[in-house]
Amino acid sequence: MxxxxxxxxxxxxxxxxxxxxxxxxxxxxxxxxxxxxxxxxxxxxxxxxxxxxxxxxxxxxxxxxxxxxxxxxxxxxxxxxxxxxxxxxxxxxxxxxxxxxxxxxxxxxxxxxxxxxxxxxxxxxxxxxxxxxxxxxxxxxxxxxxxxxxxxxxxxxxxxxxxxxxxxxxxRNTADFTPADAKAGFYQGDSAQALSLIRVKIDTSQGCYPTISGHRNRYAIHFVDFEQQRHTDKTIQFLLATCT
Structure with a gap:
């Protein structure tokens, strides 16, 4: 995919x-x-x-x-x-x-x-x-x-x-993509440094997309099943980059 x-x-x-x-x-x-x-x-x-x-x-x-x-x-x-x-x-x-x-x-x-x-x-x-x-x-x-x-x-x-x-x-070059898992479709993180941009890379074969919210030191990622248009309860594997 x-x-x-x-x-x-x-x-x-x-x-x-x-x-x-x-x-x-x-x-x-x-x-x-x-x-x-x-x-x-x-x-x-x-x-x-x-x-x-x-x-x-x-x-x-x-x-x-x-x-x-x-x-x-x-x-x-x-x-x-x-x-x-x-x-x-x-x-x-x-x-x-x-x-x-x-x-x-x-x-x-x-x-x-x-x-x-x-x-x-x-x-x-x-x-x-x-x-x-x-x-x-x-x-x-x-x-x-x-x-x-x-x-x-x-x-x-x-x-x-x-x-x-x-x-x-x-x-974008301030952070490389690293593997992450969203248990039950949810991932949360924080940073001692002020962040300006969250980047999520995900394979479309998983059938979902992320909705991301947060501010300079904390962020949350919810993964939504595209077909059902609701939060997924699956564990989603993705790549994450938190840019300063």
Whole structure:
């Protein structure tokens, strides 16, 4: 069968980062294959989230904190200095575009074509050609031209999406997956260190999925039988990573 990874953020900042990463992944999928008008749904969700909140300050603080921590690690013996310097360089490069004065995505919000579509997309069935003839015209363009347009729109959010992807990569790398057993479908744990992300990897052949709750020092995992849609009483074997 297939192993699936489930992730549960333990604070609001990581929750936001994961949502933005998810939208970035959806946009990249739409960039590599022609999904017609469906490419606009993750794009407008990204517009909505960045309209509500300016994530720049949090991301810059996290970049600076990681650069400072990794710089201290360089002073320790028996560390891979080349790898650490590579990560520091990636963090530094990701930081530079975020320091530009323009608000993320501001130019896209001024685009008349995008604005017209965004106003209509929240309505059920509003993508008909009589509702949005400009969309019908755009979809009639060759895929290569539309691909370039989409890439241009995505690029306006890359100053935010690139560092978030890098920060989440670093967070996930703070913990390896280790085997664990959930007796009667329940597992509970705690940590002396503040946690930011719980990751559960489980084989789909076990027929269940985890629901995860917790906060920075404690967490609980309940496994739910998919067919019966209720808590399982079986012992579930899974892999667990608790990321700081």
């Amino acid at each position: 297939t192993d699936l990874i489930y992730e549960q953020p333990l604070n609001e900042k990581i929750r936001s980062y994961l949502r933005l990463e998810y939208l970035s992944t959806q946009l990249q999928n739409n960039l590599t294959q022609d999904h017609q008008h469906r490419c606009f749904y993750p794009l407008f969700s990204l517009c909505e989230l960045t309209d509500r909140c300016d994530y720049r300050s949090d991301v810059l603080k996290d970049l600076d904190r990681n650069i400072a921590l990794l710089s201290k690690w360089l002073e320790l013996p028996h560390v891979d200095k080349a790898q650490i310097n590579d990560i520091i360089n990636r963090l530094t490069q990701a930081k530079a575009p975020l320091q530009m004065p323009d608000r993320i995505g501001i130019h896209l919000k001024k685009d008349k074509f995008i604005s017209a579509l965004r106003q209509r997309f929240g309505m059920p069935g509003a993508c008909c050609n009589f509702d949005l003839p400009q969309l019908h015209f755009w979809l009639g363009k060759p895929w290569k031209e539309r691909q370039l347009d989409l890439q241009c729109w995505i690029d306006q959010y890359q100053p935010l999406l690139t560092p978030i992807s890098l920060l989440l990569e670093l967070i």
